[in-house]
Amino acid sequence: MEQLSGQDASFVYLDTPTTPMHIGSVAIYDPSTAPGGFVRFKDIFRHIESRLDRSRSFRQKLVRVPYDLDHPYWIDDKNFDLEYHVRHIALPKPGDWRQLCIQVSRLHARGMDLTKPLWEFIVIEGLDNIEGLPKGCFALVSKIHHAAIDGMSGVEITSAIHDLTATPEEAPSAKGWDGENPPNMGELMLRTWVNSIRQPVRFAKTIAATVPGVARLAKQAVGGDVSLDGARSAPRTLLNGPVSPHRVFDGTVFELAKVRAIKDRIEGATVNDVVLTIIGGGLRHYLKSRDDLPEASLSVMAPISVRAEGEKGAMGNLVSAMVVRVGTQIADPMERLEYVTGETRNSKAMTNAIGARTLTDYSELMPAALAGLAARLYTRFHIANMHAPAFNAVATNVPGPRVPIYFSGAKLVRQMGFGPVFDGMGMINVIYSYENEIAISFTSDRAMIPDPANYAAALKTAFEELYEAKVKPKPASKAKAAAKDKAAPMKASPKAKTKAKPKARAVPRKRG
Template identity: 70%
Template sequence: MEQLSGQDASFVYLDTPNTPMHIGSVGIYDPSTAPGGFVRFKDILAHIESRLDKARSFRQKLVRVPFDLDHPYWIDDPNFDLEFHVRHIALPQPGDWRQLCIQVARLHARGLDLSKPLWEFNIVEGLDNIEGLPKGCFALVAKVHHAAIDGMSGVELSAAVHDIEPVPVDRTKKAKWKGENEPAVTEMLMRTWLNSVTQPVKFAKTLAQTVPGAARLIREVAGGDVSLKGARMAPQTLLNGKVGPHRVWDGVVFQLSDIRAIKDRIEGATVNDVVLTIIGGGLRKYLLSRKNLPKESLQVMAPISVRAEGEKEALGNLVSAMLVQIGTQIEDPMERLAWVRKEAVNSKAMTNAVGARTLTDYSQFIPSGLAGLGARLYTRLGVSNLHSPVFNCVATNVPGPRVPLYFAGAKMVRMMGTGPVFDGMGLINTIYSYGPEIAISFTSDRDMIPDPANYAAALRESFDELLRAMPKAEVKAKEAAPVKAKPATKAKAVSAKPAAAKPVKKAAGPKAKVPKAKTPAKPKGKAKK
């Protein structure tokens, strides 16, 4: 039995019918690489069953303390049933991209059963008409509650069911499993009392770690290394209000080599800076089309993993966050990239000064009952409509593998992500890199973005503008200097008469002054007439 951290438990408290708090992925696979050239559903079941012991999240469920007096606990589920968590559906013909987007949105809108292990796999067949993908592909739409994993531990969960070569399904391997009995109420109440006794000591330790960070931040602000000029609330947009129960999902794919080429245009820029610039441009175009673009820059929250090397397989969340302005007020794409780069550097410096891990530790001290009540009241009373948002949307970057992955022998040909939205924040952009590609997918409330294809098109246009800006800048850098030096000198000698008279002046001496004075005098007289 293991207790959830304050940060993990907060996702449980925030979970409502309108705001299910799970994250996930949409992997698309080509079954032609599997032994025999196809994959049956029973093959997938056998494959997942053989991997259940590789990730603890698969068979652990929540047990909540009575009246939420303390944070919940994880226990091994004695009634685990694989077929409850792995499901099978198919798209009708023609099986195109828009149909898949609608189906992913419907699956994502439905919350997980909090009384069972908090994950669900949906196999979606019939992907026969998606541009750039082989006919006959299937998708794995995965959902895992945010209380169980963050983006980085989600990569470990993904690694549990994937191989680096198309190996046949091992039907003989079935891990032995024995669950735990649910703890008695008296045991949980006793644990709650012990936690309340030790809480002040933990708080004092965290506070002691904060003081040096706060002093370091003050020094860096005073020294000009960190600026607080941009520290402000985000502007209100159509993305920042009370969310409903319905979702939309879509995404676009780019070549990672193009993203890297763009980042090289700005010294010190990163791939993440370019992605944030694309999102900034996409939001600028989309909100302009909806007549809802504010004059100030939109602000995104970018999660930061504080997971140490030895904590990669740990359950739950080990993340902090930084706020970055994404230059939606700037039309020029390269100017926007320079702006985002500057803002990202400053935000990282602020986070590093205080300590990202220290900020995360403070979530442990929020009273569990108060946190749950506050989350429910915030949603029920629609408080998000009454104040300016801290950030407008989320942009989370999940690094994926560079080598091909296989699931039950089928090759993964594309990977995208899904994420939760909640009151006050109705859009999350998930960035996932896999092989030579990097994808920006997004999840949003259906009432806030009723036309997801238009936002996807705006992201594509934003990327294209950045890409087109590169060769123009390179041509100017290479050709501007020689063109200005040589032709500029010749042009002056040919077209300007006073310039042509200079060599005559040297040859003829003072006599050249008389015709030089008369020549400009005549046009002046004509101009007066």
């Protein structure tokens, strides 16, 4: 039995009928690479069954403390049933991209049963008419509660069900599964009492780690190394109100080589900077078309993994975050990239000054009952409408493999992600990289983005503008020009080179 951290538990408390808190992906496979050239659902089922021992998340469920007086615990589910978690549907003809996006939106909008292991796999067949993909592909839609994994720990589940060749690796025969009995109320309350005694010590340690960080941040701000302008609230847009129970999903794909080529045009820029600039441009185009583009720049929250080397396989979330302004007020694409590059550098410096792990530790300080109550009241009373948003959207990067991977013999040809939205933050952009592609997909509230294809097109337009843009030469400042002139050797002017006229001589007068 293992207790959830405060950060993991917060996703349980935030889970409501209008804000299901699971993340996931849409992975599309080409079955022609599998032995025999096809994959049956029973083959997929057996494949997943043979890999259950490779990830703890598969067979663990939550046990909640009475009245949420303390954070929940993970236990091995005694009644685990794989058939509940692996499902099978098919798209009607023609099986195009729009139909798949609508189906994914519906699946994502449905919350999960918090009394069972918090994951679902849905196999979708009938993908026969998607541009750029082989006919006969199938999709695997994965849903995993955010309390169980973050983007980095989700890599463990991806690794568990995939192989590096089209011939599936022989898995050892599944071990017998017993599970464990849920703890009784007395044991849970005793653990709660012990944790309450330890809480003041945690508080003291977190504050002790924070004080030097705040001092460093203040010193850097005074010295001009860090700007605190980005710490102010974000402008309100149509993305920043209460959300409905309905979702939309879509995305677009870019060549990774082109993204790298854009990055190389600006000194110090990274691939992440380019992606944030594309998102900034997409938001600019889309909100302008909806007559909702504010004068100030929109901000996005970008999660940062704080996993140590030995924590890569740990369950749950080990993330901090930085908030970056994405230059939606800037029309020129390259100027926007330069702006975003500076903003990310500044945000990283602010986060590093205090310490990303220290910021994460603050989630442990709020009492569980208070955290759960606050989450419920925030939604019930639409408090998101009563304050300026801290950020407008989320952009999370999930690095994928650079080599082909296979699921039950079928080659993965494309992968996109989706995530939760909640009151005050109605859009999440997920960046997936795989082989030579980088995909930006998004989830939003259907009431906020009723036309998801238009935002997907806006992202594509923003990328094309950025790829075709030229870097403008910077004019030299007057001071630099003056210094250059002063350092240059003196040269005679053309007039100085003309021959001087001889002076007139005095003519002596004759006497007489």
